[in-house]
Amino acid sequence: MTMMALALTIEVQAQVVTIDTAQFVAVYDYECRTQNDEGQDITDKMQVVVQVGRKVTKSMPRSVYRLRDDSEEADVEADYQEAYVHMPTVWIGYPEEQTTVREFIFPHEYEGSEETPEIAWTLTDDTVTVGGYLCQQATATFRGLKWHAYYTEEVPTSAGPWRLRGLPGLIVEVKSDAHTFRLVGLRQERGAITAPEQRPDVQRMKYAKLLKHRNEIYSNRQYVKNPTYYVPDLHRSISHMTVFVFQMNGQDFIFANGYPLLMKAHVYQPLEKELDND
């Protein structure tokens, strides 16, 4: 019995590995200004949750994050909305001095890793109060996009949403032409920061390659009308996945392996265009 229990414990540990403990959790509203498949302007919205630990910062779509003490009421519609933008889960500082990115590009889950890039922020003297925080402004160009950020030294961490980081205070608001992240609150939750789940079906590669392929697929003109245009045999590709159809308000929401499967998409607005030559 002891052996069995031990084996079970080892098994559980092998699946979910805790790599750090969050000092706090920051929640951002994310907006992406784009066009739908009929060319109409549209703003996609979702939330990004950032767990800030002592060594590792993990940024993830809200659907990936779970708060144990909250109700389990599903918000399928909001989760489905996440699929229109392409927000990965990012571990900064895991492995050490590296950044690991996990994302689902139908029909596979991918993982890219690279040395954590430094963002060359230029601080300006402007100050403004955003969301009750006294903030200072900074600008940077990161991988083809120019970002304007407000950060607050009231929360002394270099963390921020997605991969944006490296300011002398928590990023409160950061925007580029198409994207805006806005801090909507902090939660002092000392939850476990878990490592990327080690599964053999995840495709691993250098981040540069992942970025290149991601942009190639989503930037293709066919993508908006047919989001799975690049899948040679949709039926076969989906065959190894858990497909779940949720009906709400007369609308079908199809999930494959827990990831929404879109029938129509919105024009892709990349968060990174290409690697900087740094």
Place this chain on the structure above:
Amino acid sequence: MKRSFFLILCMAVSIVSLAQVKVTGRVVDLQNKPVSDVIVKLVSGTKTLAFTSTNAKGEYALELKGAPTGERLRVGERSSGMVSLQFNHISYEKVSERLTLKERVTKVDMILTPKNISLKEVTVKPDPLRQQGDTLTYNLASFLKKGDVTLEDGLKNLPGISISESGAISYMGKGISNFYIGGLDMLGGRYNLATKNIPAEYATQVDIMKHHKHRKIDADEESDAVAINIKLSNKARFKPFGQPEFGVGARENKLLYAGGATGMMFTDNFQLLASAKYSNSGNFGLYDMVNHSGGDNFGSLATDKLPAWGQVGSSVGESVYRTNGYGSLNAIQKMDSVRLVRVNADYTYERMNSSASSEAYYFAGGDNIYIAESVNPLAKAHRPMFSVKFENNASNHYFSDIFSAKAQFLTNESPILTLTSGDNDAVQNSQHRDATSINLHNNFWGTIRMGKKKLSFTSNVDFIRTPKVLMLMNDISQSGQSSQLNTRHSTSLQVKLGRKWRIDMPIELTANYNFIETNLVKPDFADQSQQKATGGQAELGNVSGWKLVPGVNPSTSWTSADKKFYSSMGVNMKMLNLNYLSRYDNKRTTMSEVFVEPHISLRYTFNATSEMSFSSGFSNAAGDIMDLLTTPVQTSYRSTSAASGVIGKSQSWSTNLRYTKQVPFSYFTFGANASYTQGKRNVLSSRTVSQTATESTSIFRDSHSRSASGGFNASKNILSIFTKLSANANVSWGSSEYMMQNSLVTSYHTGYSVRLQADITPVPWLETNIRGDYGKDFLRTMSSRQSSDNLRCTGSVAVFPIPSVEIRSTCNFMHNMVEPGKYKDASMLSASVQYKAKRAVWKLTGENLLDVRQYTRTSFVDTDRFVHTTNLVGRTVMLTCKLLLAGKK
């Protein structure tokens, strides 16, 4: 002026020196552990001159690359170069240190004191729970296309589901184990009755249950079975509905007709499905009664020894004229939450006829024997079947008993016109065969859970009786009968050690009693038997006896924690005991021997893109009672066969290696496989062919066989032109030994085949498919060398001008070798138009529109070469209509 110049110079020097300043250091906590992500800022007043954060080792390096202007320093600091170095971390007290940046490199280490953080909290909305476990749920309506009519049409659209031509459903290539409607398995393996007759729009939801365990008591066990559950819409539940269908058509100046009706009723506790169809068109309801659980086998010792003459098949077009009909009644009643009773009864009728001519070149040492034949086989079969099942399926116990009775009444004619090389005139040979088989089967399965132990017992009892097979071939009469009582009982014990190790210890006992009798009466034999009525004649064969095989197959499997490596190995040990008596030569054969069969299986998943698997095993086969039936048995007007009289033993060792790779993003897939099998048998097949007869037997001498095969498949999607290209190539090699015309022949076979395919969907309303197959075979023996090749191209186009109309056309082209250097071409064309209205589906089908009536191909069987010319079914036009009748709710 000089003072001003001096001041400017001092400032310049100060700025230059500041531009080269570097501050480094290490930040630790009170335990001297490095603190990462500490924001280190160099500030002057409220101005931030430079900032960075510490790395995982707590180290930082601040460099003032861009020279700050003197204005960025406060007045008081301009001359002194005093700045403030701040260390900030959310979990530690803020620390600041004043510095004078006179040195080019300044080293500042810092110790931080922890603090309690206090943040304004917000609530993050919870993530919806989307854990579906092993059940995939499809909303069928989301996947339905406009042209879909039956549940089968709808299922074909579901990701991962594929349906074969005969209606077998598989998920990810694995056949389903159970087909449920509303949680009840009414039809068993005959689920085509549902998939081909329930309207697609009546099914709302399809559940694919992976790792399915039908028995609730097995909930804690591993399973790789997949099952399907169909949930019907409310309009299909609680009230009967039906689907009459009919069709008319024409073929070869004959009227074709088809008619049928299906009625169904589904409630929570009771389900009923009744269906009847009859048609002379060939493919109307053809697959409705297929049993995917494999219960359609009517074979017995006598019918296997005296086999029926089959229909002539064709790889192109249709070669069999078929009239078929069936009536089926199925019902299931749920008595309570665990108990149910199921009854299935049906009757099928089938009439088939076809015609072909063949030229055979039998290997006969130096000169081949040439025989030309023209055959017209006809078969009529009646098959009644009845089964009843009781099941008690609870979480702590399981009992089920299935009793079934079935019979087959088969009449077979196969007149043959024969021309041999020695004769100028063709000879008409008559062949007639009647066979009746009855099969009674009972299966009991019981499992009881006692604490953490589970005790299982299964028992299969089969009684197969063939009272008489009668074959009349010209003036030869061959008859036979057989009885078989086959039982198999097993218990199982399974031990799991954590999640990595598993040990299985199944124990099985097979006990069989078999009896077969044959009687060959030839005109000359008849005279002899009359003459020797008192002394007896050896044309009668009668063998009976029992076989007892206890066995144990211990095996263990291990899976690594990351699930990448899986290994399984075991040893199947069985003890074969038999005691057979051949009555007419009063020869008793006994045997008691232990067989050991080790097997191993390995699988390694390198990553998501590639996987390799390996399996190898040793197996034995022995103890077939037919080996003792040494009396000649006539199986056609010119063929006889006789067994060796020696219990055949064969051993084989098989090894398989498989590698698959899928390159992400580029959607390139590649698979390669290789296999090798080596076998040995203690008897050697022997055949003697003459102009008038073919005699097959076995002689007591070891024979060896080897075979190897390898192949690869690759597919590539070209996104820009909506094209999928795929290629397959296979090569096989084998050698085998035979005795031909009393001399030992070792034959070597080599075959190559290539397939190229392109699927192109240039616009949503048009689908095209082009496929080409080419194959070449070589056969070599000591004295001969032969080869054949064939080419086949298929193209199809489907157009959807409006969603309710589908127009489809398929064309086949064949280029086959008939004899060395001589080829024959053939083209086939078929088309269909389907219109789907709200309550009716109309379909006009045209098969073989070019009215091609013959198809020729060359094949090799062992060392013999055959040129087959199959007569094909002529141009067929059929209009069918399927109506949907549903009562008011």
